[in-house]
Amino acid sequence: MRGDRQKLDSTWVVIAAYKEEAALGEVLREVGANFPRVLVVDDGSPDSTARVARDSGALVARHPINRGQGAALQTGLRIALERGAEVIVTFDADGQHRSEDALELVRRLDEAGVDVALGSRFLSKSSNMPLSRRMLLAAAVTFTRAFSGLRLSDTHNGLRAFRRSAAEKLHLEMDRMAHASELLDQIRQHRLPFVEVPVRVRYTPYSMAKGQTSLAALRIVWEYFWGRVLR
């Protein structure tokens, strides 16, 4: 029990947020109940996202202009490492992730003896995932298998946990949504041992509106392509 407490004291939850003033307060209440250290990277939101985060007791870092989720996560990783994090959890700001799943990811790092734990919606028994989203994600899985060579069941899930040693090796340069594929490339490149952990995602009208459309998926492929060509 004491060990768990110590573990969580050195665990930082990094949340990249852009225009999330509506959902962020509730997300931080839920995360804060389990994790004592939370960092919100406000990615240049024009609304009061940063104030909501600060009022909820999170440490706030702020990009002066919007740079994308990948850029915000890399900023979060760097700050968390500077703060001495031994484990870093990435968590979405729109309320689709569950705090208990994040705890499970941290627990599985030790249990499985790996450096990275990746949340997977497709390993979970119950899911209210809409069919259109399921098809889109299946295409993303096929794409990632072809380019990264990693056999994963879910490639664009924002709920992940990294040991410090793994986070230190990650350098995300794809600023926007293609960072999820880039991250998997780097996991493979550095041969980081990983485990997939079943997680459940809440699909609400809010999170669906914030999620990726088919057109956005094409943009991700475009961004990923250029990111690799013009590295």
Added chain:
Amino acid sequence: MTTFQLIGMSLCGILVAIAAYRAVRKRDERLGQLGWLLVFSAGFAAFVDPDMTRKVAASLGVTRGADLVSYLTTLALLFFAFWLQGRLRHIERNLTIVAREIAVLGARSEQTLDRTPPDGQLTSSAEGQSRT
């Protein structure tokens, strides 16, 4: 010689002069400027002798001079788009680095304020901030 030729020659001539000047004066841009010098010189020559493009096209197996110009323009545009995309990504990357540094500095100052002891002296502790 038509008015159109005269205008084209003048524009290309100015561009040739600029590229030549930059190639001589700016050492780090020399290769790129020599490339432009070549392009503008070809343009200048084409305006001086429009029949030249036909002759070059024929020697390359392309039937019309206009077709050759069209192919070369397409290739040049593709190259330019690729180069521009690279430059854009470079600038975007630098922009992200600047935004990140500002965010990191801001987060560091939050830590300093949070760790201020009651007597007002700052500590050098690297320990993270706790939520309350």
